[in-house]
Ligand SMILES: NC(=O)c1ccc[n+]([C@@H]2O[C@H](COP(=O)([O-])OP(=O)(O)OC[C@H]3O[C@@H](n4cnc5c(N)ncnc54)[C@H](O)[C@@H]3O)[C@@H](O)[C@H]2O)c1
């Protein structure tokens with residue numbers, strides 16, 4: 518919708534033909550964005566060849582853990598000169614790869630044709646055309662600028678950056694920290710706790726990002742603190758809502774069922790972020806606590822006690 522509003526001719530690919538037809542003919546996506554009118558010029562198809570035909574830019578918006586599988590099926594059909602843009606915010610479980618690394622691995626394209634878009638961009642608010650800013654990052658700044666041009670509208674303001682690693686780590690780790698905020702909120706805790714989690718969550722994001730080669734200042738920007746605050750504060754966030762259900766005492770299975778098939782990326786990425794941090798000798802106590810609650814059955818109350826009983830240290 519943003520690309521179409523920006524004047525960029527856009528074809529959406531959907532797996533279900535029926536949904537593709539509803540988007541093209543009725544300009545709505547009732548399962549995911551009920552009550553929102555999509556731009557008239559936006560069309561959708563279920564045939565991947567039709568979607569990719571003549572594309573200059575391929576925007577990958579499937580969940581992180583399915584990107585490799587989808588891209589492998591699309592690979593031979595992506596036009597040779599096309600740039601690829603990732604919207605996904607996660608770390609692949611099996612390989613601990615960032616999404617642009619998965620794209621490079623599968624498509625064998627150079628880094629300067631692969632970009633990421635990340636920022637405080639809750640889908641429903643963007644689709645409602647509420648003002649928001651974001652970051653388009655690519656190692657080649659001219660590619661980032663051309664993608665910026667392709668998606669700038671009166672309500673959507675992208676900034677460019679060349680720090681791909683920082684933008685991707687910011688996007689993946691904020692989902693894990695939003696789960697932690699949801700857990701605290703679901704357990705009945707208030708704003709001091711949430712602000713402490715957000716701030717210390719940012720500290721561990723920066724530690725991990727710098728260890729991976731990111732620039733610290735990226736985390737002070739939209740793809741860092743911007744997205745972290747939006748996701749940790751909003752009831753629209755699937756990650757925060759998922760954490761809140763766990764904080765209320767529901768099981769992982771019950772929390773999963775309540776998502777109605779939508780993805781809360783942090784549930785899988787908490788384990789991959791934790792493993793990535795361990796591989797680089799980086800301490801990520803909040804991520805570790807989220808992993809233990811989600812995957813080792815640790816009650817939220819015990820996770821809070823464990824976090825607060827660590828030895829004290831300078832900020
Ligand atoms: N929703 C947001 O507000 C938002 C904002 C910015 C970035 N993102 C990121 O975008 C990515 C996609 O999230 P989303 O919000 O669209 O998730 P979603 O769960 O709302 O929708 C995912 C879409 O992908 C499809 N899908 C699911 N599994 C698939 C598979 N194996 N192969 C192909 N398609 C599949 C679903 O049918 C659905 O259309 C995530 O990494 C998310 O973090 C989401």
Ligand SMILES: O=P(O)(O)OC[C@H](O)CO
Nearest residue numbers: 636637638639754755756
């Ligand atoms: O709904 P969430 O938790 O996946 O978050 C959506 C976006 O990433 C916010 O920028």
